[in-house]
Amino acid sequence: MKGAQHFRQRLVLSTLSNTALRIDDIRADSEAPGLCDFEASLLRLVEKISNGCGIEINETGTKLRYKPGILAGGRNLVHDCGTGRGIGYFLEPLIILGLFGKKPLSITLRGITNDSRDPCVDTFRTATLPMLKHFGVPIEGLELKVVARGAPPLGGGEVVLKVPIVPKSLTAATWVDEGMVKRIRGVSYSTRVSPHMANRMVDAARGVLNRLLPDVYIFTDHYTGSESGKSPGYGISLVAETTTGCILSSECAATHSGASELQLPEDLGTQAAMSLLQEIKLGGVVDSTHQGLLFILCALCPEDVSKVRVGKLSSYGIKTLQHIKEFLGVQFSIKPDPATGTVLLTCVGSGFQNLYRKVS
Known part of the structure; x- marks a missing residue:
């Protein structure tokens, strides 16, 4: 294959299908050619949860050869995801690979828990994990716990992910009934800023969503001290639950605009609420x-x-x-x-x- 696009998908599907993979021309024409730090970190992570995989990278990092090993899983593993991408970038591959390991997976990931580029850990906890039960994944033992939050650019967050192994295989799903939205839940979080920021996001989001339905409840989650990471930040994650058990999500996290000023909490709350309404309008079970x-x-x-x-x-x-x-x-x-x-x-x-x- 060529290029750096869809690197995670290629790696996951190569591992599951036990197909050796070669990728050429990874950012060959870029000013910073080769694999990025977060892609190298993902390779190290896959190496941690498998036995006998082979990885060869050329000197410039523009060519990669990957030979999958046996998915071992494992307990009490620790991985530093760095600050190039959020922890959400690493969670999706881990969940898929963890299901088919030799042993259940239990791993602590450190880095950025919430940013505007990757799905935040709250969305994974409230929307992604419940989705797996439609395919026969045992919900007992499936857990994502936020120990500390970390906002960009310095991170400092920590989460613990536990993934059980599937009994033998997944179960085929007929999942076509979206149902009607019956309630909306969410988490408004803040770290190293005034707790009032979280309330302002809640008020703005409710101002939009209460026009759709009355059952809207958004928790505020304020972190202080060592659990608040190394950078100030705030954001909101929303999920709409339907009568047939479908969960649609949207989120917004504060990003530095220009002169290192974070966006207004009211703007984030409104933006997340409008995104959620857009997802509901598009339809679908996810x-x-x-x-x-x-x-x-x-x-x-x-x-x-x-x-x-x-x-x-x-x-x-x-x-x-x-x-x-x-x-x-x-x-x-x-x-x-x-x-x-x-x-x-x-x-x-x-x-x-x-x-x-x-x-x-």
Whole structure:
């Protein structure tokens, strides 16, 4: 393969399909050629949870050879994610790979917990993990605990992720009924700033969402001392829960605009609320940021039919479908539903099984 795009997906699908991978021309024409720090960190992380994987990188970092090993999982592992990307960048690959390990995974990740580039840890806890139960993942033992928050640029956050192994394989899902939104929940967090900032975001978000429905409850989560990381920051993560158990999420985190001033909390609250309404309007059983994960889970199911409904296909979702076809040989049937403006996707799973699990 060529280029640095979709590096995580390629690595995850290469590991699961046990296919050796070579990537050429990684940012070859860039001023800073080769792998970025966070991509090298992800490679080290995959190395930590597997046995016998081989990684070769040339001197300039523009060529990578990767030979997958055996997914071992493991307890009490620790990884520093650095400050190049948020912890959310590392969580999605970890969750998928952790499910198919030899042993359950328990790992502490350190770095930036909430930023504007990657999904924040709150969204993972409230939207991503509950999604796995639709594919037969045991919810007992699936946990994400925020020990300390870390805002960019210096981070200092810490989370503990626990992922159980799937009994033998996932279960195929027919998940097409979105239902109606029945309640909205959220977390408004702040670190190293006045706790009042979190309340201002809540008020702004409620001002928008209460026009849709009355059942809106947003927790405030203020961190102080050693648990507040190394940089000031604040943001909000919202989830809408439907009558059929679908969870749609949106979030906003403060970013430095120009002369190192953070955005107004009112703007963030309003922006997150409007994004959530947009996701609800698009329809589908998951929001646009979770499409890639949903498709990978469908492709890893037994050789049975999975059928899911999503809103407008995101560019990330489309690329995921292409990679799934290349690595796992699974092709999705895509049918637009003009009545609702959503898209129905159907596939027959690859029959992937957890080969490393001891059979009792």
